[in-house]
Amino acid sequence: MTTVVDKPVTQIPVPLAEPAKRAGPPPVTETESESGTKDERETEGGAGTVAERPDTVHARVEELRRLRAEVHAGPGPQATEAQHARGKLTARERIELLLDEGSFTELEPLRRHRATGFGLERRRPHTDGVVTGWGTVDGRQVFVYAHDFRIFGGALGESHAAKIHKLMDLAEASGAPLVSLCDGAGARIQEGVTALAGYGGIFSRNARASGVIPQISVILGPCAGGAAYSPALTDFTFMVRGVAQMFITGPDVVRAVTGERVSMDELGGADVHASVSGVAAFAYDDEAGCLEDVRHLLSYLPSNNRQAPPALPCDDPADRRTDRLATLVPADPARGYDVRDVIEEIVDDGEYFETQPTWAANVVCAFSRIDGHVVGIVANQPIAGAGALDIPASEKAARFVSLCDAFNIPLVTMVDVPGFLPGVAQEHGGIIRHGAKLLYAYCNATVPRIQLILRKAYGGAYIVMDSRSVGADLSFAWPTNEVAVMGAEGAAGVIFRRQIAAADDPAAMREQMVKEYREELMHPYYAAERGLVDDVVEPGETRAVLARSLAMLRTKHRALPQRKHGITPL
DSSP: OHHHOOOOOOOOOOOOOOOOOOOOOOOHHHHHHHHHOOEEEEEETTTEEEEOOOOOOHHHHHHHHHHEEEHTTTOOHHHHHHHTHHHHHOHHHHHHHOOHHHHHEEEEETOOOOOTTTTTTGGGOOGGGGEEEEEEEEEEEEEEEEEOOTTGGGOOOOHHHHHHHHHHHHHHTTTEEEEEEEOSSSSGGTTTHHHHHHHHHOOOOOHHHHSOOOOOEOOOOOEEEGGHHHHHHHEEEEEEETTEEEEEOOOOHHHHHOOOOOOHHHHBBHIIIIIIOOOEEEESSHHHHHHHHHHHTHHHHSSSSTSSOOOOOOOOOOTTOOOTTHHHSSSSSTOOOHHHHHHHHSSGGOOEEEESSSSTEEEEEEEEEEETTTEEEEEEOOOTGGOBHHHHHHHHHHHHHHHHHTTTOOEEEEEEEOOOOOHHHHHHHHHHHHHHEEEEEEEEOSSOOOEEEEEEHHHHHHHHOGGGTOSEEEEETTTTTTSSSSHHHHHHHOOOOOOOHSSSSSSHHHHHHHHHHHHHOOOOOHHHHHHHHSSSSSGGHHHHHHHHHHHTTTOOOOOOOOOSOOOOOO
């Protein structure tokens, strides 16, 4: 066998390449160390001029600080003076009043628009006319955006809208309230349809967050055209007299189309929307008082629909007697009284916060606390239209009931109602449809619900005002209650019409029949005997009974049928 032996391979040494030298910065001259190197990517004001950028970390930090100070100062003292001359605060001054001191964190303060044309490329201020961010109110997180009227009149453009969209998404994701401080001239005309699309993004987010987080709009300047629809989609709208106006078409358009001459305040001022249209829940004389009440309202609302409203320690005994109620409410069903006095006597320390107090005054809607826990109160108001339900009152109460249900706020309904307001105007205006809104809201509500009948409760209005038959958990009545299809006089006139007409003394017969009907069907215990009222209580026991009942119902759970959503009778 022949063995093959491999010959060793001779290794030829190859000279190694010389290591590549790393590129390093050029030697720093004394001039460059003081002034920094030139960065051609940095432009000043977006106009294309090359700016010098410092090269040391400390110098760049100082540059950032200067930039932040400029952003915070805004377009300059002249613009700020002009804003103050209009009787208005700046966006940042408003945020400071709303939030806890030092709690504000700003989002995207350096954002600038990227639009061109009509000279916009030469005007690119930071913030793009809206200040966005988050902070706290009484230690609880709140998101806020504020239009800066000093920049483009607060008009909304693409970048402006993008900042608001981002903030709204963060508020919904974080489960915290959103407050918008509105002071803008509508869509930025120079940006065309992109500005309109920005509003669409806001509206869709308003609708998506409805019933998920509290949304509050504060109108502190003009809010015209499409911009007005965002406040209309939120839960509460605040307005300040003299500076706030909200309308779809302005006075000039109204005059051109209809010939009507009207001022901005007459068309869409704070008092108009608080008292006539019902668009605004509150109207104020100054911004400071307005923003203070925004803070107060937030104290009654949970941060989101997964939480209970904030409870507070209470020194007012839950079992405190309320004997004064027996003198506040007259036994005679025809005599008026102010139901707000009744509310004040029952709730903790007499404190409550009424919404829409000057619109649809025949029903009172208010937030308060009983034994430290938040409740929503709906009450007929006898000193306004005898407390009868009409179209505005039905809408007002329905919206309030829906809001309380969305945010886990128990409902106490105080009933003293003679019925629905009769009349051709009401019927032709759709009282059936509008009254059904209130009925639907109560029937759909799953929060604890207690009905308290103070005096009279007649006809369909009794049913609609959260009766046991539509799902109230508990119903209590005072000894003065009268629950019936209608008042005794009207009922006797219908039932005993023939007997009264045939009597020798029709007046005496009518009086006798009225008395008979009242004794048979309208005595205080008729509804209790049939289980439609859980108990007849003394007025002096009212607070204690409500406090015990609300405590029992605090763990209530009721699920609605599986469905996408119901069809509200809009």
